[in-house]
Amino acid sequence: MTSADKENSIDFIREIVERDIREGKHGGRVHTRFPPEPNGYLHIGHAKAFCIDFGIAEEYGGLYNLRFDDTNPVKEDVEYVESIMRDIKWLGFDWEDRLYYASDYFDKMYNYAEQLIEKGAAYICDLSADEVREYRGTLTEPGRNSPWRNRSVEDNLDLFRRMKACEFPDGTRTLRAKIDMASPNMNMRDPAIYRILKKSHHRTGNRWCIYPMYDYAHCLEDSIEGITHSCCSIEFEDHRPLYDWFLDQLDIFHPQQIEFARLNLTYTIMSKRKLAMLVENGLVSGWDDPRMPTLSGLRRRGYTPEAIRDFIGRIGVAKRDSTVDMALLEYCIRDNLNRKAPRFMAVLDPLKIIIENYPPGKCEELEFINNPEDESAGSRMVQFSRELYIERDDFQEEPHRKFKRLAPGREVRLRYAYLITCVDVVKDENGNVKELICTYDPETRGGSTPDGRKVKGTIHWVSSEHAVPAEVRLYDRLFTVEIPLASDNFIGTINDKSLKVLNHCRIEPSATDLVIGEPVQIERKGYFCKDPDSTEKRLIFNRTISLRDTWKKILKNQK
RNA sequence: UGGGGCGUCGUCAAAUGGUUAAGACACAGGGUUUUGGUCCCUGCAUUGGGGGUUCGAAUCCUCCCGCCCCAGCCA
Numbered sequence: 314m315t316s317a318d319k320e321n322s323i324d325f326i327r328e329i330v331e332r333d334i335r336e337g338k339h340g341g342r343v344h345t346r347f348p349p350e351p352n353g354y355l356h357i358g359h360a361k362a363f364c365i366d367f368g369i370a371e372e373y374g375g376l377y378n379l380r381f382d383d384t385n386p387v388k389e390d391v392e393y394v395e396s397i398m399r400d401i402k403w404l405g406f407d408w409e410d411r412l413y414y415a416s417d418y419f420d421k422m423y424n425y426a427e428q429l430i431e432k433g434a435a436y437i438c439d440l441s442a443d444e445v446r447e448y449r450g451t452l453t454e455p456g457r458n459s460p461w462r463n464r465s466v467e468d469n470l471d472l473f474r475r476m477k478a479c480e481f482p483d484g485t486r487t488l489r490a491k492i493d494m495a496s497p498n499m500n501m502r503d504p505a506i507y508r509i510l511k512k513s514h515h516r517t518g519n520r521w522c523i524y525p526m527y528d529y530a531h532c533l534e535d536s537i538e539g540i541t542h543s544c545c546s547i548e549f550e551d552h553r554p555l556y557d558w559f560l561d562q563l564d565i566f567h568p569q570q571i572e573f574a575r576l577n578l579t580y581t582i583m584s585k586r587k588l589a590m591l592v593e594n595g596l597v598s599g600w601d602d603p604r605m606p607t608l609s610g611l612r613r614r615g616y617t618p619e620a621i622r623d624f625i626g627r628i629g630v631a632k633r634d635s636t637v638d639m640a641l642l643e644y645c646i647r648d649n650l651n652r653k654a655p656r657f658m659a660v661l662d663p664l665k666i667i668i669e670n671y672p673p674g675k676c677e678e679l680e681f682i683n684n685p686e687d688e689s690a691g692s693r694m695v696q697f698s699r700e701l702y703i704e705r706d707d708f709q710e711e712p713h714r715k716f717k718r719l720a721p722g723r724e725v726r727l728r729y730a731y732l733i734t735c736v737d738v739v740k741d742e743n744g745n746v747k748e749l750i751c752t753y754d755p756e757t758r759g760g761s762t763p764d765g766r767k768v769k770g771t772i773h774w775v776s777s778e779h780a781v782p783a784e785v786r787l788y789d790r791l792f793t794v795e796i797p798l799a800s801d802n803f804i805g806t807i808n809d810k811s812l813k814v815l816n817h818c819r820i821e822p823s824a825t826d827l828v829i830g831e832p833v834q835i836e837r838k839g840y841f842c843k844d845p846d847s848t849e850k851r852l853i854f855n856r857t858i859s860l861r862d863t864w865k866k867i868l869k870n871q872k
Numbered sequence: 873u874g875g876g877g878c879g880u881c882g883u884c885a886a887a888u889g890g891u892u893a894a895g896a897c898a899c900a901g902g903g904u905u906u907u908g909g910u911c912c913c914u915g916c917a918u919u920g921g922g923g924g925u926u927c928g929a930a931u932c933c934u935c936c937c938g939c940c941c942c943a944g945c946c947a
Contacts, residue, residue: 322885322886322887322894322895324885328888348947349947350946350947352946352947382947384946384947385946385947387946388946388947438945441945442944442945445944445945446943446944449943450874450943451874451943452873452874452875452942452943453873453874454874455874456943483945484945486945487945489945496875497874497875497876498874498875498876498942499874499875499942499943500942502943505944505945507945508944508945509945510945524945526944526945526946526947527946527947528947530947531947547877547878547940547941548940548941548942549941549947550876550877550941550942551875551876551877551941551942552942553876554876572877574878574940579883627884627885627896627897628884628885629884629885629886630885631878631884631885632877632878633877633878633879633939633940634877634878634879634939634940634941635883635884635885636883636884637883637884637897638882638883638884638897638898640883640897640898641883641884641896641897641898643897644896644897644898645897647909647910648910651909651910652910656907682906685907685909685910686910686911715908717908718908726906727906728906728907729906730906759906760906761906768906769908770908771905771906771907771908772907773907795883834907834909836907836909837907837908837909838907839909860907860908860909860910861908861909861910862908862909863908863909864908865908866908867908870900
């Protein structure tokens with residue numbers, strides 16, 4: 314999408330924001346927030362959310378906060394706080410000094426709760442969790458009032474203070490909002506506001522044994538921070554009446570909650586719980602396995618922040634359920650890397666060739682262009698010698714009728730080097746091709762043909778004595794079906810070929826100096842980056858994404 | 873079968889009652905090319921269904937159909 318297109322069509326949230334600015338709501342102020350619970354790693358679905366939250370604030374000259382919604386110490390940990398901050402920064406956002414925690418507001422929230430009690434809008438309920446469930450009714454039947462619903466304000470206040478003082482065991486009492494047990498909206502049937510949880514919190518330690526529930530806490534957090542537009546995902550739509558109810562009861566600053574559809578992507582899953590299952594069962598190597606849709610996984614895989622941001626911009630914002638084609642994400646990373654990744658030569662599956670008319674011991678330096686898309690990237694010199702490796706599948710003994718590369722008696726170009734002709738095929742005792750004997754045309758140095766003759770194929774190569782060994786990890790989509798969760802057994806749809814390790818690769822020597830994570834294009838093969846598992850002695854590369862492969866398509870369409 | 877939300881190309885997604893329903897990805901075909909990459913060109917939907925209002929409907933009304941969410945002391 315071009316910038317002109319973006320200007321012509323904005324999404325429904327930006328429409329709301331623009332209208333509010335125009336009408337002077339909140340004095341024209343825009344202030345958003347991204348409120349993750351620190352209970353796991355961020356994935357690309359979260360990236361959509363914070364790109365919306367933060368992007369809108371940036372675009373309209375507003376501010377954005379990062380706020381950890383840490384109201385449930387049972388599930389949360391500092392480990393996640395750190396990874397979440399790292400991932401958001403990686404995507405290029407800076408919340409400056411506006412880093413907040415819901416737990417910073419526990420005192421305020423407690424005081425607001427006493428206010429609710431005082432005005433008769435909340436009560437202490439002694440029902441057990443099971444009993445509450447029975448009293449709640451069902452989707453089609455109204456609930457019944459709790460027998461504790463009409464306690465006096467004094468009793469409620471006393472009990473609430475004693476809850477806070479840790480006088481009661483976990484689960485014995487809750488503070489509940491007094492709304493309407495017959496509401497067709499289940500969220501309004503006297504929802505819990507505080508529960509007793511004698512659990513140490515990663516920030517407040519043992520100071521609290523009662524913790525606020527999401528619905529109560531979240532609107533207060535937004536209100537306290539002066540958030541103007543509180544964007545969240547669509548499943549919270551029928552929590553909005555509750556969000557509004559608390560703020561109205563307390564008569565405090567009232568942000569607007571706006572809901573949008575979550576991101577789904579084909580060939581992967583976005584459920585935190587199910588991703589955790591993959592990690593726990595060793596189906597992937599960890600949260601940052603390059604096949605994971607987590608931001609740490611995408612980063613290790615070689616995805617760039619620009620590509621992910623571009624992707625988020627392209628998918629748009631709406632309310633309907635949707636599943637974006639993984640091919641769009643793949644397009645975005647190819648598009649970004651094509652423009653910025655320097656090119657390298659590497660042979661993934663080596664086949665030795667000997668240039669029989671090239672003098673033994675001779676070595677030439679040939680000029681290679683670093684990036685044809687970027688003249689400023691310049692060029693480099695690469696060594697050529699008598700013994701080379703080419704890609705095994707760039708040779709066919711009995712060539713397919715559309716095959717343009719090397720075959721017996723056929724001439725091809727070695728990229729930026731010489732035209733060569735295959736004159737003999739050497740096989741091992743099993744009849745497998747072991748090496749190729751070729752001749753070169755000395756007149757074609759650099760790959761040009763003074764006589765103007767054309768060759769159909771250009772293949773890549775490395776010099777056997779100069780190239781360095783490397784391990785290459787080829788990644789593919791994690792699942793074999795578009796919507797894994799549509800299957801009753803999504804584990805069964807895992808792609809067992811999603812990781813292929815190649816141990817005998819050879820790459821041109823300058824690749825040794827590459828920084829971990831820095832993207833390169835291996836010509837004709839794809840985009841790669843050095844994996845953190847690499848050591849000085851052992852080079853390991855991850856394939857981020859292959860190049861578009863029309864040859865593969867030709868073969869497929871024939872079948 | 874209570875309530876809420878949503879149905880426009882294979883996939884996302886514009887269109888705010890008014891010319892041939894944007895664009896992108898995907899797909900198909902062609903051109904250029906020292907990467908079967910990139911780039912360029914071409915093709916590719918009458919809007920879930922039926923009624924209605926209107927000179928005019930994807931947009932308004934109505935009935936029907938389908939999909940998603942809600943019965944945590946999770947978020």
